[in-house]
Every structure is written in C-alpha cells, then in structure tokens.
Amino acid sequence: MKVANSHFIASLAPVFSVEEAKAFIANIRSEFGDASHNVPIFLVGHGDSVIAHCSDDGEPSGTAGRPALAVLKGSNLGDVAVVVTRYFGGTKLGTGGLVRAYGDAVREVVEKVPRAERFPVYIVMLGLPYSFFEQVRLLIRNYNGTILDETFTHEVTLTAQFILDRFPDFESALREMSSDIIHAEIIETKDAIIPIVEQPSAK
Numbered sequence: 001m002k003v004a005n006s007h008f009i010a011s012l013a014p015v016f017s018v019e020e021a022k023a024f025i026a027n028i029r030s031e032f033g034d035a036s037h038n039v040p041i042f043l044v045g046h047g048d049s050v051i052a053h054c055s056d057d058g059e060p061s062g063t064a065g066r067p068a069l070a071v072l073k074g075s076n077l078g079d080v081a082v083v084v085t086r087y088f089g090g091t092k093l094g095t096g097g098l099v100r101a102y103g104d105a106v107r108e109v110v111e112k113v114p115r116a117e118r119f120p121v122y123i124v125m126l127g128l129p130y131s132f133f134e135q136v137r138l139l140i141r142n143y144n145g146t147i148l149d150e151t152f153t154h155e156v157t158l159t160a161q162f163i164l165d166r167f168p169d170f171e172s173a174l175r176e177m178s179s180d181i182i183h184a185e186i187i188e189t190k191d192a193i194i195p196i197v198e199q200p201s202a203k
Contacts, residue, residue, distance in 0.1 A: 012109045016118070019116075021042040025081060041059045054069040060095060068082065070103070070180065118143050120191055122161070123189075124161075128155060128156050128182045139174060147160050148161055165192065
C-alpha cells in the first residue's frame with residue numbers, strides 16, 4: 001500500500017503464545033531491517049485472558065500501534081500477530097494521516113487472510129486391505145477428516161485427522177462398512193488449525 005510516497009506492508013501470522021508472536025515480529029524486523037518502522041501488534045488468548053500488545057516503533061505516540069490494534073480487535077480474529085512495515089517516502093503524513101495509513105494497512109491484510117479456527121483433533125491410524133482403500137478414503141472425507149499420509153506395503157496404512165466430535169460417527173461407519181474388520185487407532189490428540197469453508201450464499 002502506498003500513501004504519499006511511503007510504502008506500507010502488513011504481514012500477518014497465526015500465533016498461539018506471546019513467545020510465538022515475538023518470534024514472528026523478530027523475523028519480520030529482520031526481513032525488513034532497512035525499513036523506517038516495523039510496527040508490531042498481536043492478540044493472544046481467548047475470552048477474558050486475551051493478551052494485547054502494540055508499539056509505535058518510533059512513530060509519534062498513538063499514531064501507529066493503537067489504531068492498528070483497534071482495527072485488529074474489530075476484525076474478530078484471535079491468536080494473531082501483525083507487523084506493519086513502513087518505508088518512509090520523504091513526505092510527512094501528519095497525525096491523522098499516520099492513523100489512517102496504519103489502520104488501513106491492517107484492514108487490508110485482515111480482509112485478505114483466509115479464516116480458520118483452532119479445534120482439538122485426533123490423529124488416527126488405520127491399516128486396511130487394498131480392496132477397501134477407495135471406500136475408506138471417501139468415508140474419511142464424508143466425516144470431514146483429512147488424510148495426512150498414505151503408506152502402501154502389504155496393506156494400506158492411512159494417517160488421518162478428525163475434529164473430536166466427528167470421530168465417533170466415523171468410527172461407527174467404518175466398522176459397519178468393513179464388518180468390524182477395520183479399526184482406527186488414536187495415536188495423538190492435539191490442537192489444529194482448520195480452515196473455515198464459507199457456504200455459498202443462496203440466490
């Protein structure tokens with residue numbers, strides 16, 4: 001984004017701790033080390049335990065970090081860090097101009113970023129005969145699972161990921177389809193980022 005010869009670049013990343021946010025900010029500052037300013041903001045946590053941070057990074061007080069953070073807070077995004085990089089173009093923008101420029105830079109990157117949510121998931125492993133391969137792949141998709149790995153030896157071994165509340169229904173359908181021959185073993189439980197698929201609007 002260009003404003004009166006100054007270039008503004010907004011970089012965004014998901015972060016799940018203050019340490020991750022600081023690491024992202026450090027990486028961006030290193031990448032754009034020749035910039036006039038690298039203004040950092042982040043929101044980490046949920047509900048009443050959200051940690052919010054902003055800095056003007058040398059811009060006049062209140063003209064960069066706070067307006068950028070206000071836009072981020074209004075975006076309904078969480079666990080996110082943004083750095084707005086400015087390359088000064090020789091023309092001063094004034095207080096109002098800076099507030100608009102930093103806010104607009106964050107607004108622009110927020111509008112472009114795909115939405116996702118963090119869910120607890122199971123990572124499961126299945127061993128199955130080749131004759132069931134396509135059926136099981138289809139079944140995994142039908143229950144909103146994601147195939148992470150496929151290994152082909154004397155049988156097929158699949159590693160898949162399921163949101164917790166979808167797995168019991170998948171497991172029941174799997175047993176029914178295979179006459180209780182195939183079982184899915186939970187090998188890990190963790191949090192994962194799941195993209196939000198927007199439904200097409202009705203016409």
